[in-house]
Amino acid sequence: MATEIYNNVLFVTEKNENVWWYDGERIAFRTPNYTKILNAMRAQPTLTLADMREITGVSVAAIQKLLDQLIVKKYVERGENGSWKVFVTQ
Secondary structure (H helix, E strand, O other), X not given: OHHHHHHHHHHHHOOOOOEEEXXXXXXXXXXXXXXXXXXXXXXXXXXXXXXXXXXXXXXXXXXXXXXXXHHHOOOEEEOOOOOEEEOOEX
């Protein structure tokens, strides 16, 4: 119960751009590249990897590696129509 209350307070007060939330849990990404990619996908869900590279300045190889990790953890998924669904919030 105390952890849940603590996380609720952090959710409202924390202003770190590399901290996201998923299913009530705090996620602190080690690199701002995650934030760049997630923000790009939220703004334009139909982005390709090449589009993400242009927007974020991150190499396609690095984007693919980060996306693989995000997908495995179920923070994002690619829909049947090719658009990205982002399940984490900032």
